[in-house]
Amino acid sequence: MSDITIKPDEQVPPAEVPEMELFHSHSWWTTYVFSQDAKVIAIQYAATAISIGVLALILSWIIRIQLAFPGAVSFIDSQVYYQSVTMHGMIMVVYMLTAILLGGFGNYLIPLMVGARDMVFPFVNMLSYWIYLLATLVLATSYLVPGGPTGAGWTLYPPQSILTGTPGYDYGIIMMLVSLILFIVGFTMGGLNYVVTVLQARARGMTLMRMPLTVWGIFTAAVLALLAFPGLFVACVMLLLDRLAGTSFFMPAIVEFGEHKNYNGGSPILFQHLFWFFGHPEVYIVALPAFGVVSDIISVHARKNIFGYRMMVWAIVAIGVLSLVVWGHHMYVSGMDPTFGFFFAITTLAIAVPTALKVYNWVLTLWRADIHFTTPMLFALGFLVTFLNGGITGLYLGNVIVDVPLSATLFVVAHFHMVMGIAPVLVIFGAIYHWYPKITGRMMNETLGKIHFWITFVGAYAIFFPMHYLGLLGIPRRFYEMGQTAFVPDSAHTLNIFITVMALVVGFVQFIFFYNLFHSLKNGKPSGGNPWRAASLEWQTPETPPGHGNWGETLPVVYRWPYAYSVPGANQDYLPQNMPPIKGEHII
């Protein structure tokens, strides 16, 4: 930060990469289907992720109906139940959240927010989407193979995942592993693109410390994903070999239903290390983009700069780094050497500090702000409450000894749904309402948006907040029926019914959102280029929706950070990043 008398452009460094020729499509197919334009790829990613996400949502109804009314629906037996839980969990985490946050928002927002014409490797970017689509189709196809999809739990722990006591041990698990391998291949192509684009293709003047937090979040998440997904990749390949080629990476000597298996010497715990070396960072791969987006939504709709921008950036980076050394908190009671518990408890609670600081800074941004309760803002506030709640229960599960009674109970299910299920989903909704005008040129309906928000937020809170207490009572997760159990009172069953009813309500309310999404395409109020009066670059494009190449003839030049709202002395309440400095401005 410095006070300077400004001559426009004097301060702005030259571009790091010269302008390059974009791929120009000539046919309908290469414009809308095999498109290399990041904005089209983004929409393809998002549409696929939301579609498969709807399947995962419907699966959650199957799970909830069985838990509240065991045996009431005849086709739900233990196999179907476990297959539903597994597919629900895996789809939600990997194929829905990861895909929409990085592939969807990453593709749409990174080039626009950093002032680039497109991703740096557009062809690879296109390939990334098609491989993702293939991965999704392979996963969905596992419903058609004999034995159905795997019911191994989304963690796929061997030996159980490839032995006969588990549904889909024969073909379903193979489909799942192949699909994950494809997903990772596709994702790596996209991830490299996001990282290189942020590092190399920023507009003149767009220093790293002038990037919107959305870009910081997605960028750090992409780096994390590139480091973490290989753990899952090798785990999948090795498990596939154990299943198909008779190797024993994860399989010790085993007697299965009285029969000696041909395995020897492998380590099931090794799989858990590999899985969680991916699985924990995965939480932040989902969370960091959400953190970024929420920061930007709050700032725009509260007409105030994000509080403590530099702290926010460092917190994102610190969380990213620390998240690579906390995976063992998922394995406190896994039978690994328990002295690891000391190490992982310390790293895990250390991560709470930068995370808490981010929460403080979001709330402090609202202090002396000018809060507009638009639909995106409401979703951001919903995120704050659910994330606060879920972050706090993380302190229980991270503190190794407190985790001992709670692990593998419904407390864990409630915790992770709050923190990485509901919280990011609220952000995704908020982001769609926020950027829809840029993507389509039209506004979504605010009244429908608010109805959608309040039922989703309060309903989801009512699903998962009470669920913690079932876990506290001691009810284990992944029980398709409780059976006769003395320590579980009848009232727990009543609560289960309540939770299921709420889950159905929340599920159905999503159709209001879909109606709004499609109806507004044609009937929404025209939005103009910058309906929220936002300062970051993506709102300053010459056309809305942005055309091919984003910026028309000349690339934008950036003069300030993206949070210049309510700047004292300015004659408008926000200063776009690409507006030349005003007299006497204190440039950041």
Place this chain on the structure above:
Amino acid sequence: MFAAVMILLVVSGSFVFHFMSPWRATPVASNWGSIDETMALTFIITGAGFLAVGLFLVYCLWRFRHKPGSKADYEPENARLELILTFITTLAVVILLAPGLLVWGQFVTPPENATQIEAVGVQWSWSFRLPGADYQLGTSDVRMIDATNSLGVNPSDPRSADDLIVTDGELHLPVNKAVKVLLRSVDVLHDFYIPQVRAKMDLVPGIVSYLWFTPTNIGEYEILCAAYCGNGHPQMRGKLIVDSDEDYEKWLHAQQTFEQTRKAQQKTIKVGVN
């Protein structure tokens, strides 16, 4: 306005729910009351944090809602405030962590005088092995499992012969005596879990894991499996019966040794062949 009120209701509703909830941890029946105490401390500290941040949020929403002509402040950062908040948070984390690690230290160091017994998981039931007159368990390996030796006890280990084998899923323990449970699985992951004892630990094929506790209340408790182990996971039940010393001795004497069970099974197999 509406938003501020709703979020106030959600935050305060969470507290009302917490104090009114009939669903809380079962009464503890082991020495691990210290786990409950650590959790109680966690509830207090995190509850205060939730309330503070939640109410501050509600206040901001109400106080700084948009009114015609209102304008936001411009304050990029405030190093002092950020430092203070970092300090308070770190302090809270240390207060949570330090007692937690102390209790974990106890959790991972079984007392010298603890009796060693063994729990074995198989899809989907529990078996147990207790030391016989020599107070020692023989070695074991799943590769030794056969029709007469369902737990894979090593027949050529002299310490094995008098081991007591319990296959009906019902484990008895004497009250107020520390026990170290060695955990073994013959097939997939399982988890030895008794809600009232608080302790739990996975059974992993290929290795021996353990946990320890001292049962403090005479009574009957359910043993559940807390690691997903396939279709029969919820049905994998056992029973822990905590006895007075007398009752325990009675039960112990009624159990069969490894040698006895093996002979009996060899006989039934021969009968079957004839």
